[in-house]
Amino acid sequence: MRQTSWAVLMLFLCFAAAPLMATRKALSETMPVTTSSAKARELYQKGMADYENLYLERANEEWRAAVKADPNFALAQAWIAFNSRDPREAGAARAKAKALMSRITPGERLMVKWITNVQENDFIKGIAAMNDMMAMYPRDKRVLYLAGNWLVFENSWDQAEKIFERALAIDKDYPAALNDLGYACAHNREYDKAFAIMDRYVAVLSKEPNPQDSYAELLRMAGHFDKALEHYRASLKIDPNFVSSQAGLGDTYALMGNEPQARSEYEKAIQAAHNEADRLDYSLQEAATWVRENNFSEATKAYFAVAEKAHAQGLNLQEAQAHRMIGMYEPDPATALKHMQAADEVLDHASTLAQSEREEERARILRYRVMRATQSRDQDTADKSLNVLETMANNSRSMVIHSAYHGAAGALLIAREKFADAIPHLEEDLDNPFSLELLCQAYAKTGAHDQEHETRAKLLGTNVATLEQALVVPAARAKSTGITAEQ
16 A cells, blocks of 8 residues: 555545646746845845755845835735744735735735745645646746655655656756755665766755765665765865755764764754754754664753754744654653653644644654653553544644554554554554564565565665664664574
């Protein structure tokens, strides 16, 4: 069951919308930008270029300046809402963009509707607007890239890859599309293809840091850690303030097992972070290094410190994430469930957080609540949590929420030794190491040994600096090595 009803819906929307809109001619091949200020227009375009080159906070600064020059600049407000790490700023910008829709062109209205609807968790209307926007401007490479880039955020990799290829058919050297297409290929573990695309990306933007940064991340995903470090350092040589590369050094050392060096690199990223949300994100990554060392007491201190800072700054998402992460590794399942409850309560008070972010984080919390409740034999909590998560999945088109539901349902069925029933659920959550590990068990129990070996290879080759990877993959590798040695 590799393709859910949600995937079918996405496929339908992406391709069925185009013929319906094909007869609606746009005034130009590219989307217009409505503003009364030439200065605001210039700042908006600079912000878009910086967004494509992953200077994300600099893009925010330029869009803020654009709306200062023209307070009625709807598209600039929409992109502040999309990109700002400050939930209060994003919420205010989203409301302003919606209020200004009567002043802008039909294509711009579709872009605003897409952004605001998905942030308000109305994915059906948001995706419909996105597809109508692409159909109205099928030759606007930036429109295509922005839509594909959002699909990457939502883990809809196959659809994103098709859109990036459409953008590259318009401009074969379009850097932003090359970058994300490389990630899509790497996600599918087509590393040779991904590296060839990265070579093109580096050649096109040889003086920018992000091509080196992206190349490094894809090399790390493939397990080429030393080469990844070289490319991160090359990125920082181009721009010492490109903080994502500094954090990338930390991620790479963490995956290599050199946790003290990883903490040193993360500390540099924390000090250089361009906004408070990024600083907390890097702090969460640093906290995970203690988990990798099985030093749970130090990990908990670090996560609590993040939660306290996030609470003081009104950054509810990072506060909830810190509690949820403690609940993922806490040795005592009952204590773990208390942390999951604490995370959920944070979201209950997260009035400024975009609804989509709140619901997706709630889904992650419910997923791990099911798993921890199952471990503590608290079947009532496990069943109730799964029921809530199933309801969320039935009422949402978020891939994040659907993956969380299937991962939780599969875990509960494995615990009840319903291995055949678990497989279709776990196959819908193939990016999560917990689900990959459980899927190996289910395949083994049902005699599907070819699928078991294929899935185990994917599990053992997972090199992403997440807490899930830290909790599952190193132990799986150690176990696999032990089995091989015994054989």
